[in-house]
Amino acid sequence: MTKQIILGHYLGGLNHQTLWSDPAAGSQIDFASFKHAAQTAERGKFDFFFLAEGLVLRERQGQIFDQDVIGRPDTLTVLAALAEVTEHLGLVATLNATFNEPYELARQLATLDHLSGGRAGWNIVTSSDAFTGRNFRRGGFLAREDRYVRAQEFLTVARQLWDSWSAGDITADKESGRFLSRPDAGEFAFSGKQFDVSGRFTVPRSPQGQPVILQAGVSSEGREFAAGGGPDAIFSPYHTLAEAQPFYREIQQRAAAHGKPPGSVKVLPGAAFVLADTETEAIERHREIAHAQITGRGAQILLETVWNRDLSGYDPDGPLPDVDPDPDGPPIIQGRARIHQNPADTIAQWRSIAEENKYSLRELAIHVFGHVEFVGTPTQIADRLHDFVQNEGSDGFIIGSHLTPTGLDEFVDRVVPLLQERGSLRTDYEGTTLRDNLGLSTPVGSAG
Structure with a gap:
């Protein structure tokens, strides 16, 4: 039986993946951009539309990071507006478990689920840096090793809140003019290391029961949280079958060890594409897009995130810097997630790649930060996507583009029909909720 491909679409902010200077590029703030991208994804029968979120403007050596400004309207507000102009598309928000509170966020997500008819999703992320934390009352108090402790408790509390109501708990009695509900509907109490809360949740059970939960993280803690902590899907950083298959198998094995049925945790790598005849x-x-995305100055700054040194004096078209990283020094780049946990090992690998391929500094940056994996004709790309999923490299892909907001159009027009011909992508939506369309079970509320 042909496995169905899950497709999400993400709209990137202003960074090295986005060609904001392209004459065809549109606004990163105007609602028309979000509307066009979401409606295009729905036209292509995508499962969901995904928005990342930046909680702080990035800085380099104390100055606003003009090579990569991540500022955009509030994610939940945008998705609530998109619920009105779409019918089937899931609406997934990246929201931070470190600087938000469970009651507030659970209420907002349950509201989005009601407004959209059961299409809400939450990409749960964490943060431990004081630079981001200074925008919040709690500041940078959270030790790095406690990020997933808080995230796990946060999710546990949120689910308890969502489950505090059961379907049918509240009814309207027109004769008496009163609302009737189960006496303890909405009541909750939780006491743990991170949270000590109790009260009554104000939002009745939403159409999905609970929003779909997604999570990114490939550390040991992140993998265990993804498999056992409750997310319905995990983002994967791997884009070749040789790398992706072991990761896919590990997540499924970890999930099974926690008593989860096969396929209950979806694995979704991010992906981008370049099409031509x-x-x-x-x-x-x-090649043209990659060199426009990562300029010489941009390449220096991207490598500075790992070297943690000022690399502006190195020729972008010359060899890699001949100095070691400075992982213990004051961060030269602030506000960017740290994805390379061991800079020395990472740089050693990069030197090997650069030597083998005779890469310059800029060419190496394009290679490791480029994020374009599917290059070819529509048939070639459809074949690769299809084969990747059928051979258990993933359950689908989160597709992005270098062009906002029209970059997805050619993928929907030229690749989607070929996937539908192969039987690996739906020709129409069958379910009414995001859980339905992802093939996920509906949670049974503890109150039910």
Whole structure:
């Protein structure tokens, strides 16, 4: 039986993946951009639309990071507006478990689920840095090793709140003019290391029961949280079958060890594409886009996130910096998630890649930060996506584009029909909620 491909679409902010200077690029703030991207994804029968969120403007050596400004309207507000102009598309928000509170966030997500008819999702992320924390009352109090402790408790509390109501708990009696509900509907109490809360949740059970939960993280703690802590899907950083298959198997094995049924945790790598009528044209177009995305100055700054040194004196078209990283020094780049936990090992690998391929500093940056994996004709890309999922590299992909907001159009017009011909992508929506369309079970509320 052909496995169905899960597709999400993310709209990137202003960074090295976005060609904001392209004449065809649109606004990162105007609602028309979000509307076009979401409606295009729905036209292509995508499962969900995904928005990341930046809680702080990035800085380099104390100055606003002009190579990568991540500022955009509030995610939940945008998704609530998109609920009105879409019918089937899931609406997934990246929201931080470190600087928010369970009651507030659970209430907002349950509201979005009601407004959208059961299409809400939450990509749960964490943070431990004081730079981001200074925007919040709690500041940078959270030790790095406690991030997932708080995230796990946060999710546990949120689910208790969502489950404090059961379907049918509240009814309207027109004769008496009163609302009737179960006496203890909405009541909750939780006491743990991170939270000590009790009260009564104000939002009745939403159409999905609980929003779909997604999570990113490939550390040992992140993998265990993804498999056992409750997320319905995990983002994967792997884009070749050789790397992706072991990760996919590990997540499924960890989930099974926690008593979860097969397929209950979806694995979804991020992906981008470059299309053309011939493979040669696609490769050339990819080269042009990559060099426009990562300028010489941009390459220096991207490598500074790992070296933690000022690399502005190094020639972008020359060899890699001949100095070691400074992981213990004051961060030169503030506000960017740290994805390379061991800078020395990472740089050693990069030196090997650069030597083998004769890469310059900029070419190495394009190679490791480029994020464009699918390059070719529509048929070639459809074949690769199809084969990747059928061979258990993932359950689907989160598709992005270098162009906002129209970058997804050609994928929907030229690749989606080919996936539908192969039987690996729906031709129409069958379910009414995001859980339905992802093939996930509906949680049974503890109060029910």
